[in-house]
Amino acid sequence: xxxxxxxxxxxxxxxxxxxxxxxxxxxxxxxxxxxxxxxxxxxxxxxxxxxxxxxxxxxxxxxxxxxxxxxxxxxxxxxxxxxxxxxxxxxxxxxxxxxxxxxxxxxxxxxxxxxxxxxxxxxxxxxxxxxxxxxxxxxxxxxxxxxxxxxxxxxxxxxxxxxxxxxxxxxxxxxxxxxxxxxxxxxxxxxxxxxxxxxxxxxxxxxxxxxxxxxxxxxxxxxxxxxxxxxxxxxxxxxxxxxxxxxxxxxxxxxxxxxxxxxxxxxxxxxxxxxxxxxxxxxxxxxxxxxxxxxxxxxxxxxxxxxx
Amino acid sequence: xxxxxxxxxxxxxxxxxxxxxxxxxxxxxxxxxxxxxxxxxxxxxxxxxxxxxxxxxxxxxxxxxxxxxxxxxxxxxxxxxxxxxxxxxxxxxxxxxxxxxxxxxxxxxxxxxxxxxxxxxxxxxxxxxxxxxxxxxxxxxxxxxxxxxxxxxxxxxxxxxxxxxxxxxxxxxxxxxxxxxxxxxxxxxxxxxxxxxxxxxxxxxxxxxxxxxxxxxxxxxxxxxxxxxxxxxxxxxxxxxxxxxxxxxxxxxxxxxxxxxxxxxxxxxxxxxxxxxxxxxxxxxxxxxxxxxxxxxxxxxxxxxxxxxxxxxxxxxxxxxxxxxxxxxxxxxxxxxxxxxxxxxxxxxxxxxxxxxxxxxxxxxxxxxxxxxxxxxxxxxxxxxxxxxxxxxxxxxxxxxxxxxxxxxxxxxxxxxx
Numbered sequence: 001x002x003x004x005x006x007x008x009x010x011x012x013x014x015x016x017x018x019x020x021x022x023x024x025x026x027x028x029x030x031x032x033x034x035x036x037x038x039x040x041x042x043x044x045x046x047x048x049x050x051x052x053x054x055x056x057x058x059x060x061x062x063x064x065x066x067x068x069x070x071x072x073x074x075x076x077x078x079x080x081x082x083x084x085x086x087x088x089x090x091x092x093x094x095x096x097x098x099x100x101x102x103x104x105x106x107x108x109x110x111x112x113x114x115x116x117x118x119x120x121x122x123x124x125x126x127x128x129x130x131x132x133x134x135x136x137x138x139x140x141x142x143x144x145x146x147x148x149x150x151x152x153x154x155x156x157x158x159x160x161x162x163x164x165x166x167x168x169x170x171x172x173x174x175x176x177x178x179x180x181x182x183x184x185x186x187x188x189x190x191x192x193x194x195x196x197x198x199x200x201x202x203x204x205x206x207x208x209x210x211x212x213x214x215x216x217x218x219x220x221x222x223x224x225x226x227x228x229x230x231x232x233x234x235x236x237x238x239x240x241x242x243x244x245x246x247x248x249x250x251x252x253x254x255x256x257x258x259x260x261x262x263x264x265x266x267x268x269x270x271x272x273x274x275x276x277x278x279x280x281x282x283x284x285x286x287x288x289x290x291x292x293x294x295x296x297x298x299x300x301x302x303x304x305x306x307x308x
Numbered sequence: 309x310x311x312x313x314x315x316x317x318x319x320x321x322x323x324x325x326x327x328x329x330x331x332x333x334x335x336x337x338x339x340x341x342x343x344x345x346x347x348x349x350x351x352x353x354x355x356x357x358x359x360x361x362x363x364x365x366x367x368x369x370x371x372x373x374x375x376x377x378x379x380x381x382x383x384x385x386x387x388x389x390x391x392x393x394x395x396x397x398x399x400x401x402x403x404x405x406x407x408x409x410x411x412x413x414x415x416x417x418x419x420x421x422x423x424x425x426x427x428x429x430x431x432x433x434x435x436x437x438x439x440x441x442x443x444x445x446x447x448x449x450x451x452x453x454x455x456x457x458x459x460x461x462x463x464x465x466x467x468x469x470x471x472x473x474x475x476x477x478x479x480x481x482x483x484x485x486x487x488x489x490x491x492x493x494x495x496x497x498x499x500x501x502x503x504x505x506x507x508x509x510x511x512x513x514x515x516x517x518x519x520x521x522x523x524x525x526x527x528x529x530x531x532x533x534x535x536x537x538x539x540x541x542x543x544x545x546x547x548x549x550x551x552x553x554x555x556x557x558x559x560x561x562x563x564x565x566x567x568x569x570x571x572x573x574x575x576x577x578x579x580x581x582x583x584x585x586x587x588x589x590x591x592x593x594x595x596x597x598x599x600x601x602x603x604x605x606x607x608x609x610x611x612x613x614x615x616x617x618x619x620x621x622x623x624x625x626x627x628x629x630x631x632x633x634x635x636x637x638x639x640x641x642x643x644x645x646x647x648x649x650x651x652x653x654x655x656x657x658x659x660x661x662x663x664x665x666x667x668x669x670x671x672x673x674x675x676x677x678x679x680x681x682x683x684x685x686x687x688x689x690x691x692x693x694x695x696x697x698x699x700x701x702x703x704x705x706x707x708x709x710x711x712x713x714x715x716x717x718x719x720x721x722x723x724x725x726x
Contacts, residue, residue, distance in 0.1 A: 059404045060387060060691070073724060078717075079699050145550035166494075166552040255494055255552040256706035257699060267335050272376045273695040274404065 042223040043114030046287065053280035061276055070281035078258050080282065086172045090261065091240040093176045094183070098236050099229070101180065102187025107217065109188070110195045120192070123185035131182065138178040139165070142250075168258035171251050175243070175259060178250055183239060187232050194222065194228035230301050234294070241290055262286045314544050334620025336628050337366040338611070339385075339395035341378045350644040357631045365626040368392050386410055391614035392699050397443070398610050399434060399687040405612055406437030412615045412622075414441040417629045426633070426651040428674035430681065431608055443610040444632045447647035450666045451574045451605035451682045452505040452597040453559065455581070459580075459591075460487050460569040460609070468570075471512070472539050479546040482569045490543055491559040491568035494552035498559075498704040500684035502572040502597075503701050507536045509600030513678045516603070520683040523693050523726075525719035533718070537620035537704060537711040544705065552706070563592065572597055574607060574685070578662050579646045594662050604666075604673035608650055696725035 029078075074080050105123055109116055126134065141147040142165040150162040164170035175298045199222060206216050225303040244263040245251055253268075262282060270279025310598065315592055336358065342351045355365040370378035375396070382395050391410060418424070418441040424432060429447065435443040456468050461478070464485035469475035479489035492498070508516040511532050518527040527533065548568075551559075560580040562568035580594045588594070598604075611632065613625050631637055638649035643658050648666045652674070656664055673679040681687035683694060700721050704714035 016590070059401075060383060060408055076724065078703075140554070143550055145548065163549060166549055252495060253551050254496070254702070256496070256702040258706065268695070271380055273691040274376065275692050275695075 040237070048285055049280045052277055053284045055277050057280070059274045059276070066277075071285070073278060074281050074285065079260060080262075080265060082257060083260040083262045085260050086259060087171055087241070090176055090243065091237065093173075094179045094240045095233060095236040097176070097180045098184045098187045099232055101184040102232065103191050103222075103225075105184070105188040106191035106195055107221075109192055120189070123188050124183065126182045127186040129182065131243075131246040132249050134178050134182045135246045138174065138181070139250050142174050142177075165251065166307045167257060168255045171255060171259040175247055175250055175261075178246060179240070179243065179302040183236065187236065190228050190232050190235075191225060194225045198224055233297070237294065238290075241286070310680060326723055333362040333364070334618060334622065334624035335364045335366055336394060336624045337392040338369050338625070338628075339368045339370065339378055339382055339392045340611075341370055341375050341396060343369050343371040347645060350641040353640045353644070354628070354631065356638060357637055358624065358628055361627055361631075363627060376662065386614070391616070393616055393621055394611045394613050394628060396609065397612045398608060399681065399685075400690045401686065402434065402443050402610065402612055403437060404690065406442055410512045410614055411437060411442040412613045412625065414444065414613060414626070414629050417441075417626050417633075421630060422631050423633060424651070428652065428670075428679055430679050431606070431673070434608065434681065434687065435610060443612045445650040446609045446611065446632060447638075447642050447645060448650045448666075448670060449574045449607040449647045449685070450608075450669065451501060451572060451607055451685060452508060452600045452603060453551055453575055453577070454597045455563055455571045455573060455577050456593045456595065457566055457569055457591070458564045458593050463487070464569070466569075468593065468595060469598050470595070470601065470617060472506075475598050476654050478544075479569075483546060487566075488548045488562065488568040489570065491547035491562035491571040492543075492547040492551040493554040493556045493559040495554070495556075496698045497684055498556055498573075498673045499540075499702050500698050501574065501682075501703050503536070503540050503705075504605060504683045505572060505597035505600055506539050507533075508603045508605055508680060509597055510536050510539065513680055516680050520697075521688045523689055523697075523722045528719040528722060529715040533713045533715045534648065537714050540701075540705060541711065575648075575662060575666060576646055576661075582646075582713050588661050594665075602669075602676070603678045603680065604669050605680055605682045606670070607687055609647075625695070655721060692725045693722055696721040 024136050051063065051065075052061055053070055054065050054067065055062050055070060056064070107121075109120060113119075142162070144150070144161070144163045144166060149160060149162045152162075164174045202220060203216055206220055211219070242263060243261055244267065247259060247261050251259040253264050263286070266279050266282045266286065269275045269282065317378055338351075340351060342348060351367075353367075355367070358365050378396065382392070382397075385391055386408070396583040397405060402411075423435075423441065427435070431445055431448075432441075435441055435445055458468070458480060461468055464478075464482040464487060466478035467474070469478045479591045482489040492502075504516075504520055507520060511519070515527065515532055518524045519533060556577070557580055559568075559571050560573065560577045561584075563571045564581060564586060575594075578594070579586075581588070586592050595601075611628075613629060616622055616625065633651060635649075635651070635654055638651060638654060639658050642649050643661070645657060646663070648659070648663050652671055654667075656667065659667065670679065683689060683697065686694060686704050688694075689697070697718065700714060700718045702709075703709065704717075709717075
């Protein structure tokens with residue numbers, strides 16, 4: 001009898017204890033494979049690439065260290081500097097223009113207009129395309145003998161020229177055009193969501209106080225969108241840095257290598273020119289540049305949040 | 309009883325037969341990127357020949373990127389210690405794979421097949437690593453062809469040029485008549501293809517060898533090189549503005565439909581003319597690039613063979629090497645692909661006029677020392693140097709850089725890449 005009672009009492013307790021343990025362990029168990037995969041396939045391979053970048057690997061990876069040989073070669077390579085400068089131009093313009101257009105569209109759409117749903121969808125659709133499609137379409141539009149220039153000529157304005165795509169000095173800007181076309185709709189959606197999240201009461205209070213509409217936007221709405229700016233910059237910056245397909249399709253890095261980006265540079269050297277070590281070095285410099293920009297930004301933004 | 313014995317005998321016989329067959333037959337796994345139309349048909353021929361000998365063919369085609377994708381896959385397979393039986397690799401990259409110590413020796417097949425006498429020495433040398441055959445050549449393409457639309461020349465009252473001076477006159481006339489003299493594809497390899505054809509024509513075989521094969525910095529910045537670079541840049545004014553980024557076959561199409569007068573391209577352009585139903589000598593004419601009629605820049609595709617552990621696979625590998633060099637494969641494959649056989653002295657019946665002229669030039673250039681490996685098509689220098697040359701050539705062609713400066717940076721870029 002006694003035994004039975006203890007047993008009956010113990011069983012639920014043991015069960016609960018087992019369940020508690022499970023509850024503590026389960027998230028860890030479920031997350032463990034992803035964590036391991038992340039560690040190996042991201043950080044592991046970053047380290048591997050770093051190692052390779054310090055070797056003279058050419059066709060196949062070799063593991064004998066050779067110091068900064070590849071980095072020295074990289075920094076004397078003219079093509080590398082062209083690619084870096086292009087990334088700077090492309091990155092800055094792409095992020096800025098996308099944010100300006102996105103914000104403007106979002107504010108305009110936020111004026112409680114009719115058919116907002118339809119307009120929003122139209123602006124957002126380019127995001128559904130891959131960069132390959134965008135690149136091909138814009139390649140045709142921007143081609144002087146095929147697209148825009150020819151169209152304007154046919155309309156009778158024969159003095160019109162728009163040859164950025166085939167002009168080595170301007171070709172990187174065509175990449176900006178296509179990139180902005182594709183991504184600004186998405187930024188608009190981000191900002192629109194942010195705008196909808198702002199408490200109407202604050203705006204109404206400002207209106208009661210007699211603030212003008214531009215002033216309300218400048219002093220209340222836009223500052224309160226700060227977290228959205230943060231996400232937009234992070235997302236756009238990483239799109240800019242990893243941009244590869246757009247350039248490959250739109251300009252093939254040309255004319256010459258005038259519109260090369262570090263990503264296409266790295267691919268060309270590591271995979272088509274059998275210079276693994278050199279390609280790895282360029283990849284590491286890219287990583288360093290990204291960290292130099294993103295880490296301080298993340299740090300300041302997140303600290304700001306914690307304090308506020 | 310008798311019946312039982314007979315049954316047993318049959319079974320034993322079958323078993324023995326099976327064992328015998330399995331000792332001979334093996335599987336070849338072949339990495340290649342011949343996946344489109346005529347190329348795929350050409351590969352199918354090899355597959356059929358191997359299967360007739362009882363071997364099996366495991367296709368390992370990696371399409372795209374003109375072989376870049378395939379090379380990436382090949383690298384990971386070799387690094388993981390599981391190489392395919394054979395892979396489509398050519399030029400100095402054969403030496404790079406040889407350095408890795410993963411290639412097998414094909415000397416036995418080569419000796420039995422008398423390869424040393426059938427192949428021109430320059431071609432045989434490409435197939436050897438430290439004097440041993442490690443690769444089999446499949447075909448030969450001639451690079452320095454100029455494809456002309458005679459109708460356009462007639463309309464403009466111009467003659468098909470054989471020197472660069474005559475080219476200038478003809479191109480000016482064609483431009484005046486309102487047509488595009490040169491159909492150019494503005495991609496780095498197409499610019500380099502034209503450039504090397506200029507170098508071999510203007511500088512001659514010895515100068516070509518010094519600059520594009522040995523990559524000698526002194527020769528690369530010599531006055532002769534400056535002259536070649538000037539000729540290259542001079543051609544740009546005769547191209548249309550839409551050339552940057554254009555694919556080679558679209559440039560060929562411009563010659564086919566009479567928009568442009570000429571294109572500088574290897575003999576694979578012939579396939580485009582044939583596909584468009586044009587006839588050689590009437591609708592189109594193929595002549596050597598000006599001043600390079602005696603020279604032959606070659607592009608030879610080849611298969612390298614890896615060391616494999618399986619006995620059957622080794623057997624099949626040797627059979628594959630032998631079959632590739634045999635006349636029946638060389639003929640069917642090259643007729644399909646529009647190239648010419650790499651072995652000399654083949655029957656000429658199946659080939660068309662352009663191919664026959666190529667074959668004659670191939671033989672005579674081999675004898676005179678004017679048979680030279682193409683830099684633009686990965687036959688002459690390792691990819692690192694080729695890439696460095698490409699960068700300078702394309703940057704020079706597409707910017708306002710001076711020829712003297714381009715020659716200097718050609719030399720310094722090559723030095724940096726070594």
